Amino acid sequence: MRDTFSLLVKTDFPRLRRDRLEILQANLGYRCNQSCLHCHVAASPKRTEEMSWETMELMLRFAQRQGIATFDLTGGAPELNPHFRRLVLAAKAQGLRVIDRCNLTILNEPDQEDLAEFLATNMVEIVASLPCYLEENVDRQRGDGVFESSLSGLRKLNALGYGLPDSGRTLNLVYNPPGPSLPPNQQHLEVAYKEQLATRYGIVFNQLFALANMPIQRFGSTLVSRGEFHDYMGLLKGAHCGDNLIGVMCRTLISVSWQGHVHDCDFNQMLGLPLGVGHAPMHLSELLDREFADSPIRVADHCYGCTAGQGSSCGGSLETKPQETTCTNS
Secondary structure (H helix, E strand, O other): OOHHHHOOOOOOOOOOOOOOOOEEEEEEEOOOOOOOOOOOOOOEOOOOEOHHHHHHHHHHHHHHHHHOOEEEEEEEOOOOOOOHHHHHHHHHHOEEOOOOOHHHHHHHHOOOOOHHHHHHHHOEEEEOOOOOOOOOHHHHOOOHHHHHHHHHHHHHHOOOOOOOOOOOOEEEEEEEOOOOOOOHHHHHHHHHHHHHHHHHHHOOOOEEOOOOOOOHHHHHHHHHHOOOHHHHHHHHOOOOHHHHHHOOOHHHHEEEEEOOEEEOOOOHHHHOOOOOOOOOEEEEOOOOOOOOOOOEEEOOOHHHHEEOOOEEOOOOOOOOOOOOOOOOOO
C-alpha cells in the first residue's frame, strides 16, 4: 500500500485552535470483518491490533477529569474488541453518551448474534455505514453480499426500536462517495435514502451523514495507484469553504489510538501525526489534567477533506449546498 503522508504533510491549510473538549473518539482496534476500499484505517479481518482494558480504564478516568460527555467508539469494527461490552457498560455507568460506529454486518457475525440487543438495552447510539441504497454500489465498494447483510442488520435494529420516532434509540447512517468526488447535499440525499429504504425494504432511520473520503491509507493509496491523487486534492482545495472551519470536529474532539496515544482527529491518527504542534507522540496518561481549550491543532493537506463543499465531520456535513442528490453507478 502506497503511503500518502509525504504528499500531505506540507500544507497551506489555515491554522486552527481548539474549543472546549467534548468528545473522546477511541479507535478500539483495526480488526474488522470487512475490507472496504474507502477505509482510512486499512482495517481488515487480518489485523490484530486492539486496545487493552488498561487503556480503556484510562480513557474513563480522562473523561471524568476533563468533563467529557461523549465516547465515540470506532475501529475497525469496535465490537470485535474483547472488552467492547465492558467498556460500554462502564461508560454508561459513568453517565456518558456512547456512540458505536457500526458496519451493520458485524451484527450477523458468529458470536455477535446478541449484539443488537446489547446495544439497545444500553441505549447506545449507532452510526452505521451504508454508502448507498443501491445493492450494486454497496457491494462494489464493500464486497459481495455486504448490502444484503447490512439490510439484515438494519432490520434487527428497527425491530428493537432503533430509528423509530420517540424510541430513544438513535440510528444514523453514513454515506461515502464511491470514488474521488465530493458527497452530494446531505439533506437532499437523506430524503432519497429515507424514501428508497422505506419503499424498497421497510427500513427507517434518524439521520444521514454524508462524509468525504480522505486521501489517506487504503483510499489514498488507490488514488495514487490510479494517478488520481493530485486531481482529487485539487478538487478538495478548490471547494474549500472557510466558513466550515468553525465547525470542524477537531475543535471539540480528541482521538485516542488503540495504544493510548492522542491525536487531533482520527485521520491524523492514521497518518501518525501527534497531538498539536509537537513532534513526539503523547500518551493519554500524560494529559489527564491538561487544558485543551485554545491549544493548536495539527493540520495537513487532508484537512481540506473536512472543509470542502458542504464540509465533512463525524456528525456529517457542516453546511449544505445544492448538489446532485442521487446515488450513481459512477
